[in-house]
Amino acid sequence: MQFLHTxxxxxxxxxxxxxxxDLLGLKExxxxxxxxxxxxxxxLAAPEDEARSERLAxxxxxxxxxxxxxxxxGGRN
Structure with missing residues (x-):
């Protein structure tokens, strides 16, 4: 599965x-x-996607x- 944003x-x-x-290793x-x-x-992005997020989706x-x-x-929550 791939996603761009959640x-x-x-x-x-x-x-x-x-x-x-700190626990999952994502970076701000x-x-x-x-x-x-x-x-x-x-x-937040995974370390391998951190630099990429500034140039590409x-x-x-x-x-x-x-x-x-x-x-x-409930509802939209």
Whole structure:
């Protein structure tokens, strides 16, 4: 299976980065903070795809962290 991009909504950004980076070995390739929308996007890639992601479409995992607590109960969650 191949993919270019997938998004995971996270409640604890530091714990999620620990899991995906420290335990699974992904690398942070870029980060976007949006103060008006009150969220942070962190894009991760496998080490072998890290340099490629700047030049070509490479598989990435996007962590979406909403600054304000939100109860996720179903639907699009």
């Amino acid at each position: 998004m995971v909504r996270v409640r604890d950004l530091d714990a999620s980065l620990n899991f995906y980076c 390739v870029r980060r976007k903070e949006n103060e008006k929308g009150r969220f942070t996007l962190v894009f 490479a598989p990435e995992l996007e962590l979406t962290y909403n600054w304000d607590p939100e109860e996720l109960t």
